[in-house]
Amino acid sequence: MAMEYTEQVLDHFMNPRNVGEIEDASGVGTVGNAKCGDIMKMYIKVENDVIVDVKFKTFGCGAAIATSSRATEMVKGLTLDEALKITNKAVADSLGGLPPVKMHCSVLAEEALHAAIQDYKDKLERGENPDAGEEIKYV
Amino acid sequence: MERIYMDNGATTRVTEPVLEAMLPYFCQTYGNPMSIHHFGHESRFAVEHAREQVAKALNADPSEIYFTGCGTESDNWAVRGAAYANIKKGKHIITSVIEHHAILHTCQQLEKEGFEVSYIPVDEEGILRMDEFKKALRPDTVLVSIMTANNEIGTIQPIEEVAALCKANGTLFHTDAVQAIGSVAFDVKKMNIDMLSMSGHKFHAPKGVGALYIRKGVRLQRLINGGGQERTQRAGTENVASIVALGKAIEIATADIEGHNRKLAEIRDRLIDRILAEIPYTRLNGHRTQRLPGNCNVSIRFIEGEGILLGLDMYGVAASSGSACTSGSLDPSHVLLAIGLPHEIAHGSVRLSLSDENTLEEADKVVDILKKVVERLRSMSPLYDDFINGRTEA
Numbered sequence: 071m072a073m074e075y076t077e078q079v080l081d082h083f084m085n086p087r088n089v090g091e092i093e094d095a096s097g098v099g100t101v102g103n104a105k106c107g108d109i110m111k112m113y114i115k116v117e118n119d120v121i122v123d124v125k126f127k128t129f130g131c132g133a134a135i136a137t138s139s140r141a142t143e144m145v146k147g148l149t150l151d152e153a154l155k156i157t158n159k160a161v162a163d164s165l166g167g168l169p170p171v172k173m174h175c176s177v178l179a180e181e182a183l184h185a186a187i188q189d190y191k192d193k194l195e196r197g198e199n200p201d202a203g204e205e206i207k208y209v
Numbered sequence: 210m211e212r213i214y215m216d217n218g219a220t221t222r223v224t225e226p227v228l229e230a231m232l233p234y235f236c237q238t239y240g241n242p243m244s245i246h247h248f249g250h251e252s253r254f255a256v257e258h259a260r261e262q263v264a265k266a267l268n269a270d271p272s273e274i275y276f277t278g279c280g281t282e283s284d285n286w287a288v289r290g291a292a293y294a295n296i297k298k299g300k301h302i303i304t305s306v307i308e309h310h311a312i313l314h315t316c317q318q319l320e321k322e323g324f325e326v327s328y329i330p331v332d333e334e335g336i337l338r339m340d341e342f343k344k345a346l347r348p349d350t351v352l353v354s355i356m357t358a359n360n361e362i363g364t365i366q367p368i369e370e371v372a373a374l375c376k377a378n379g380t381l382f383h384t385d386a387v388q389a390i391g392s393v394a395f396d397v398k399k400m401n402i403d404m405l406s407m408s409g410h411k412f413h414a415p416k417g418v419g420a421l422y423i424r425k426g427v428r429l430q431r432l433i434n435g436g437g438q439e440r441t442q443r444a445g446t447e448n449v450a451s452i453v454a455l456g457k458a459i460e461i462a463t464a465d466i467e468g469h470n471r472k473l474a475e476i477r478d479r480l481i482d483r484i485l486a487e488i489p490y491t492r493l494n495g496h497r498t499q500r501l502p503g504n505c506n507v508s509i510r511f512i513e514g515e516g517i518l519l520g521l522d523m524y525g526v527a528a529s530s531g532s533a534c535t536s537g538s539l540d541p542s543h544v545l546l547a548i549g550l551p552h553e554i555a556h557g558s559v560r561l562s563l564s565d566e567n568t569l570e571e572a573d574k575v576v577d578i579l580k581k582v583v584e585r586l587r588s589m590s591p592l593y594d595d596f597i598n599g600r601t602e603a
Contacts, residue, residue, distance in 0.1 A: 105552040108513075109591050129513060130516065132515055
């Protein structure tokens with residue numbers, strides 16, 4: 071267990087970066103479910119097509135928390151297109167790798183980010199202006 | 210960093226008297242117990258002395274004790290061996306849904322080989338449903354295997370009642386006592402136990418040695434074929450040093466079961482009482498009193514077990530969990546699901562398991578650390594957010 075995790079994974083687990091919520095997020099993505107033991111919720115703040123801020127909350131194992139944390143660190147400051155190119159493998163690799171059974175956790179991090187970006191794009195299409203930080207109505 | 214070991218259900222430390230007892234059997238007394246010379250005699254004497262120690266702890270005859278490689282082997286042998294030895298009498302086996310995988314996977318394999326197995330459910334506290342058990346017992350039931358105490362939630366089963374019903378039905382009764390040695394006083398004669406499995410490393414002997422008690426007259430098919438060791442029933446050169454250790458360890462573990470239970474129950478109750486009182490949204494898994502004195506298993510809502518274990522480990526506390534992430538599968542523990550926990554609550558379980566070496570002070574430190582770990586993980590949990598903000602119900 072603990073032995074299988076790299077120093078980087080344990081560091082991100084113990085000192086996660088960007089934990090929290092963004093009140094006026096441009097996009098929010100939630101993936102996973104409690105039944106499987108993993109839920110990731112990612113908030114992004116977008117300005118001029120750039121992710122200027124990103125926060126997360128995760129219910130899950132050490133790898134789930136560490137990959138959420140690392141993914142937020144990696145996408146901050148990137149354009150949306152650049153952020154979409156960040157793969158789960160890139161997140162895992164940058165943590166020195168994950169045990170094979172934990173690779174699905176890094177997939178969730180990628181999916182949560184993609185969901186948040188999609189949420190942002192959907193709002194743009196609906197004519198809402200998430201950049202203005204107006205209250206988002208969920209249906 | 211001071212480390213606190215509360216994972217004695219996984220394995221225990223080999224204590225000094227046990228190590229001391231076994232050490233001479235590496236470099237000084239190394240003969241093969243099957244050999245006819247002096248070297249062999251010395252080893253044979255040591256093995257037979259250990260057999261007497263085990264027999265005495267169970268109120269069995271030494272000739273009814275067979276040494277094995279581990280608790281899993283003992284379980285496999287008892288179930289598979291009894292099933293095949295009685296195949297002419299019937300092909301029905303009864304066990305419970307919360308047995309160790311050493312029993313469950315053996316039973317599932319036997320089903321593939323044409324046997325029929327009934328898996329008896331347990332109630333919310335993990336106690337065998339006796340009504341269901343009675344309904345399942347049939348004239349062609351050749352074997353019943355029910356654990357004495359559950360390894361995860363510590364629930365102690367009514368095995369005497371089960372054994373009496375088996376006896377009346379002419380059915381063999383096996384119990385997996387791997388977690389119970391040293392905490393439950395056994396008298397295999399009085400309790401009508403036909404077979405009993407144990408594992409040395411759960412009571413301060415080393416890993417890699419177990420034993421199976423087989424009542425005189427009970428016939429089992431052999432699992433391991435080869436030489437004539439263990440009265441031809443279990444081949445393979447005896448693991449002399451470890452067998453000596455197991456004998457010494459069971460002698461120590463059963464010398465004062467009451468005192469041991471009193472001491473451990475006090476520490477256990479401190480853990481349980483403080484966790485339930487001081488950490489909101491927690492629940493005890495397993496029966497409150499009908500449980501192993503050294504077992505505390507709690508579910509902590511809105512967070513996941515592996516995260517809790519990693520957090521505890523960072524502060525030097527060793528525990529275990531029934532979460533999927535620690536079982537290597539996608540489902541949480543079959544035991545926690547069997548007592549009716551929803552997946553998300555089963556995922557957040559933690560087991561603290563004690564030995565005689567733990568103290569009340571350690572229990573207090575562990576609870577203090579657990580509180581910090583839980584608070585930190587909950588602050589990161591979207592489930593906790595939703596709950597606190599009223600978006601989900603309690």
